[in-house]
Amino acid sequence: MNSSIPIYYHPKILHTYVLLPQRTHMEKRILQLKDEVLLQHPYLIVLAVILSFIIMDPLQLSPVGGHDFRPVKNDIASYQKVMESWPRDNRSRLGLGNLEFKDEIFGPESLEFDIWGRGPYAGLADGRIVRWIGEDAGWETFALVTSNWTEKLCSKGVDSTTHKQWKVESRCGRPLGLRFDRKSGDLYIADSYYGLLVVGPEGGLATPLATHVDGKPILFANDLDIHDNGSIFFTDTSKKYNRVDHFFIMLEGEATGRLLRYDPPTRTTHVVLEGLAFPNGVQLSKDQSFLLFTETTNCRIIKYFLEGSDKGTIEIIADLPGFPDNIRLNEKGQFWVAIDCCRTKAQEFLIHNPWFRSIYFRLPIPMSYLARLVGMRMYSMVSLLSDNGDILEVLEDKKGVVMKLVSEVKEANGKLWIGTVAHNHIATLPYPLQVH
Numbered sequence: 001m002n003s004s005i006p007i008y009y010h011p012k013i014l015h016t017y018v019l020l021p022q023r024t025h026m027e028k029r030i031l032q033l034k035d036e037v038l039l040q041h042p043y044l045i046v047l048a049v050i051l052s053f054i055i056m057d058p059l060q061l062s063p064v065g066g067h068d069f070r071p072v073k074n075d076i077a078s079y080q081k082v083m084e085s086w087p088r089d090n091r092s093r094l095g096l097g098n099l100e101f102k103d104e105i106f107g108p109e110s111l112e113f114d115i116w117g118r119g120p121y122a123g124l125a126d127g128r129i130v131r132w133i134g135e136d137a138g139w140e141t142f143a144l145v146t147s148n149w150t151e152k153l154c155s156k157g158v159d160s161t162t163h164k165q166w167k168v169e170s171r172c173g174r175p176l177g178l179r180f181d182r183k184s185g186d187l188y189i190a191d192s193y194y195g196l197l198v199v200g201p202e203g204g205l206a207t208p209l210a211t212h213v214d215g216k217p218i219l220f221a222n223d224l225d226i227h228d229n230g231s232i233f234f235t236d237t238s239k240k241y242n243r244v245d246h247f248f249i250m251l252e253g254e255a256t257g258r259l260l261r262y263d264p265p266t267r268t269t270h271v272v273l274e275g276l277a278f279p280n281g282v283q284l285s286k287d288q289s290f291l292l293f294t295e296t297t298n299c300r301i302i303k304y305f306l307e308g309s310d311k312g313t314i315e316i317i318a319d320l321p322g323f324p325d326n327i328r329l330n331e332k333g334q335f336w337v338a339i340d341c342c343r344t345k346a347q348e349f350l351i352h353n354p355w356f357r358s359i360y361f362r363l364p365i366p367m368s369y370l371a372r373l374v375g376m377r378m379y380s381m382v383s384l385l386s387d388n389g390d391i392l393e394v395l396e397d398k399k400g401v402v403m404k405l406v407s408e409v410k411e412a413n414g415k416l417w418i419g420t421v422a423h424n425h426i427a428t429l430p431y432p433l434q435v436h
């Protein structure tokens with residue numbers, strides 16, 4: 001309970017007041033107290049009724065209607081400190097990128113090239129994994145994550161990245177993380193609904209490897225990386241919400257996400273870390289001595305040590321100005337991270353004050369307006385970091401010219417290949433930049 005809330009505002013008390021016919025002694029005293037306040041200020045009765053209606057949301061008019069929405073407080077770096085120290089790209093150089101494959105590819109979150117250099121391969125919003133096989137033939141379906149997939153049910157073309165897909169998404173699949181095993185040429189897939197899967201170099205229907213951990217289904221597999229010894233580290237974003245409802249994970253601040261490990265020799269899945277707030281991208285270091293993963297809700301990158309005296313411990317190596325998604329290594333052993341920008345002062349207030357979120361997001365107003373009112377404005381930023389979190393490069397697209405929701409940056413063949421979960425194209429940018 002937050003003591004700064006006046007008693008006649010408190011949601012639990014209003015709840016008691018309106019709903020329960022049987023009252024305990026304690027509740028009676030609170031009600032007595034409240035009656036005194038209310039009699040002195042009759043307009044409070046009206047306010048209380050309106051508020052109780054909003055908070056209980058019986059008609060489920062609010063954005064969180066129908067969900068067991070329980071905001072919690074999060075530990076996040078100070079907005080002012082992060083924004084002051086973060087270098088900005090005043091020239092908005094990410095805006096110089098090219099949009100490729102417009103309306104040919106739908107929400108390509110993760111991008112990969114195979115061991116023969118072919119690609120890109122991409123996981124799409126319609127559930128397929130596709131690959132580019134050249135100008136003449138274009139994109140071909142390479143793999144599917146479930147035999148439930150049918151063209152009729154799942155193929156919605158450019159509408160795959162809209163709400164029209166959401167109803168069928170759990171049946172069609174949503175591959176979010178892709179990685180080729182550099183030795184075997186097999187493609188490993190983290191699918192939000194079908195867990196960790198693998199498919200051979202010829203593609204086809206993928207084979208599930210990990211769908212459960214500790215006897216319970218994995219609800220939201222998100223990204224993966226492959227250790228040299230064959231073990232696969234992957235993130236499970238939440239035990240409460242699946243991908244379609246991922247926005248609630250951030251609004252609520254709930255931290256039930258995990259880092260998991262699948263060991264091929266024993267075919268077993270293990271919990272490596274738990275209690276994470278929206279664990280998302282995962283990337284092993286070049287020497288395999290640690291891995292980095294992003295925690296989207298808390299806007300940060302965490303290092304998990306696999307070797308040495310710190311083995312098994314974690315360290316926050318970067319507090320970011322926005323919400324990170326996937327993270328990928330370049331050939332120099334540096335890390336590209338895709339960031340949806342930016343944090344705001346209002347967001348900091350929200351994350352520190354769960355009681356306010358529990359009222360605010362129950363207002364019967366569409367989410368897009370509520371988000372705008374608290375000043376959330378989305379554009380994209382990509383950043384290159386060293387293994388200690390030193391900032392080596394920041395590229396922004398302030399006007400949102402190239403794309404608004406970036407999900408992955410992959411440096412390959414002299415370009416940055418930039419994926420997006422919500423748009424129907426891939427952005428590319430020659431790199432290193434030739435900008436004056």
Ligand SMILES: *[C@@H]1O[C@H](CO)[C@@H](O)[C@H](O)[C@H]1NC(C)=O
Pocket residue numbers: 088090
């Ligand atoms: C970018 O702009 C900000 C304010 O608009 C300024 O403080 C900063 O020095 C600029 N940085 C560069 C590299 O020009």
Ligand SMILES: *[C@@H]1O[C@H](CO)[C@@H](O)[C@H](O)[C@H]1NC(C)=O
Pocket residue numbers: 146147148170171
């Ligand atoms: C097909 O979809 C249903 C509903 O989502 C799921 O329970 C089932 O496991 C899927 N079957 C296969 C073979 O993937």
Ligand SMILES: *[C@@H]1O[C@H](CO)[C@@H](O)[C@H](O)[C@H]1NC(C)=O
Pocket residue numbers: 227229230231261263264265306307
């Ligand atoms: C691979 O290495 C990781 C990190 O040290 C370890 O946790 C895992 O158990 C190893 N897997 C196998 C199959 O030895």
